[in-house]
Amino acid sequence: MNVKQYDAIIIGAGFAGLYMLHKLRERGLSARVLEAADGVGGVWYWSRYPGAKCDSDSIYYSFTFSEELYKKWRWKDRYASQPEILQYLNFVADELNLRPDIQLKTRVTKAKFQEEAKQWEISTDQGEIFEAKYLISGVGCLSTTNIPPFEGxxxxxxxxxxxxxxxxxxxxxxxxxxxxxxxxxxxxxxxxxxxxxxxxxxxxxxxxxxxxxxxxxxxxxxxxxxxxxxxxxxxxxxxxxxxxxxxxxxxxxxxxxxxxxxxxxxxxxxxxxxxxxxxxxxxxxxxxxxxxxxxxxxxxxxxxxxxxxxxxxxxxxxxxxxxxxxxxxxxxxxxxxxxxxxxxxxxxxxxxxxxxxxxxxxxxxxxxxxxxxATGYEAMTGSLLKIDIEGRNGKTIQEKWEDGRNVKTYLGLMMESFPNLFMITGPQSPSVLTNMPAAIEQHVDWIDQCIEYLEEKGIQTIEAQKESELEWAKQCDDLANQTLYPYTNSWYTGANIDGEQRGFVIYVGGLNNYKAICDQVAANDYEGCTFEKLQSNVL
Known part of the structure; x- marks a missing residue:
């Protein structure tokens, strides 16, 4: 079978996938976005229900990484409607000429880390196989629908x-x-x-x-x-x-x-x-x-x-x-x-x-x-858990997270046993408690700079340390416990799915504080992570 080789595979063509693709192409890396829908837009492609709007003021619901791009667009209403947001994301794809590297009508079904090659092998519902050094999830926090199994x-x-x-x-x-x-x-x-x-x-x-x-x-x-x-x-x-x-x-x-x-x-x-x-x-x-x-x-x-x-x-x-x-x-x-x-x-x-x-x-x-x-989504973890993601030693993301009941990440960006897998607005990041384009820009910028560091240093893999995950989970829990959030069952905790409290998987300390933490981790040569160089020499 013909295996297609890329430096990075990005899952999803919403805000996250589009910006991540743009950054990696600027860096000179080969990247491919795989998107299940037949158009770009992510959740805004699917959620076309009557009255669908964003709940952030539209003037903030834009990319800001490019002043030129920002100033080319005019929002019509205080709160942008779904058709207008979808139009905006298509505008971005065209302005940045992203479409040649976006593959539509392609759902990622499996991703397996190959120990010897230090590569991800990605399978799709189209029968294709891709290999890439980096696997980046832009699947979103609210993209997997929850339809309760009503009898009849x-x-x-x-x-x-x-x-x-x-x-x-x-x-x-x-x-x-x-x-x-x-x-x-x-x-x-x-x-x-x-x-x-x-x-x-x-x-x-x-x-x-x-x-x-x-x-x-x-x-x-x-x-x-x-x-x-x-x-x-x-x-x-x-x-x-x-x-x-x-x-x-x-x-x-x-x-x-x-x-x-x-x-x-x-x-x-x-x-x-x-x-x-x-x-x-x-x-x-x-x-x-x-x-x-x-x-x-x-x-x-x-x-x-x-x-x-x-x-x-x-x-x-x-x-x-x-x-x-x-x-x-x-x-x-x-x-x-x-x-x-x-x-x-x-x-x-x-x-x-x-x-x-x-x-x-x-x-x-x-x-x-x-x-x-109008029963919502399998929020925060649902979209990732729908994919068969297998890391080192055959460990699956479902096993690592105990099917979403015990989420373990470092900064909501990466995980132990899953080298070179990055999550944009993943669980245990600020994500849905923020204006999403802002959170996405911060995440993508950090991932992009991390990849730059790896490439310049000749590092083959990066992954979180177990201790880092435990410390980050404790930090998230300690912050949440200083608030009233844990008192309420909600889709923040996954309780909308089966009524079971699964833990609060969002960093509540604010995007500004979270960014400062992420920046410090990067400044300290990505402390809390384990690296492998060529020939598997551990740094």
């Missing part, structure tokens, strides 16, 4: 869709009875649009969430030009703020303000919109008293907006705000005042099975023509 789903006679695998053509809901299962970000955004068309729409809700107002709007020419002229400020925010984005903050604890002042600050956030409910006070994610102030503010807003008292109560979240991903929406709570919109709590009336005419609950059946599964 194959018997349903109507239409079924998952928000993460939406059809390319518009779905018409006019005159139809629609059931939405799940009310995370994709569910909220979908419902806002489906409610405009459907004859009836019923949300089957397991856990109510905090939904902040987005206040989305078209960006004026003046706002667009202001963003372009603020390029240096945008880039500075990428790497010198905890979230890679500037959000409103008082810079003080909630306890520094009177109750009246607290409410004034929160009302300002609600009216201006966005994710700043999590940053308005410095201790929202760590102090129960401060968190209650913000959490209760949203619950009070729900009571103000939703006319039916029982429905309002059902919509009250009862966990610490920010410990599940904060959602932003547009008049989300208002849709429950419409006669054709219904809410069913699954807490005491769970789903038993899907039947041919709808969803059978413990207490009756909700009849419908369409079922939308």
């Amino acid at each position: 789903s194959e018997s349903f006679k109507g239409e079924q869709y998952h928000t993460g695998r939406w059809p390319h053509d518009k779905v018409d809901f006019t005159g139809k009875r629609v059931v939405v299962i799940g009310n995370g970000s994709s569910g909220v955004q979908t419902m806002q649009e489906v409610a405009k068309e459907a004859k009836e729409m019923t949300l089957l809700m397991r856990t109510p969430h905090y939904v902040a107002e987005a206040r989305n709007h078209p960006l004026s020419k003046e706002e667009q030009e202001q963003a372009i002229n603020n390029y240096k400020g945008i880039r500075e925010a990428f790497f010198n703020t905890p979230g890679g984005i500037r959000l409103y903050t008082t810079g003080k604890s909630a306890t520094a303000f009177s109750a009246k002042e607290q409410k004034e600050k929160l009302e300002h956030i609600w009216e201006t919109g966005g994710l700043s409910l999590g940053s308005v006070f410095t201790d929202v994610s760590a102090n129960k008293e401060a968190n209650f102030v913000v959490s209760q503010f949203v619950r009070d807003k729900i009571d103000e907006i939703v006319e039916d008292r029982d429905t309002a109560q059902l919509l009250h979240p009862n966990y610490y705000i920010t410990t599940k991903r904060l959602i932003i929406g547009t008049n989300f709570y208002e849709i429950f005042n419409e006669d054709h919109v219904h809410l069913v709590s699954l807490k005491d009336n769970p789903i038993e099975r899907i039947v041919e005419n709808g969803v059978q609950l413990k207490n009756g059946t909700v009849e419908c023509d369409v079922i939308i599964y």
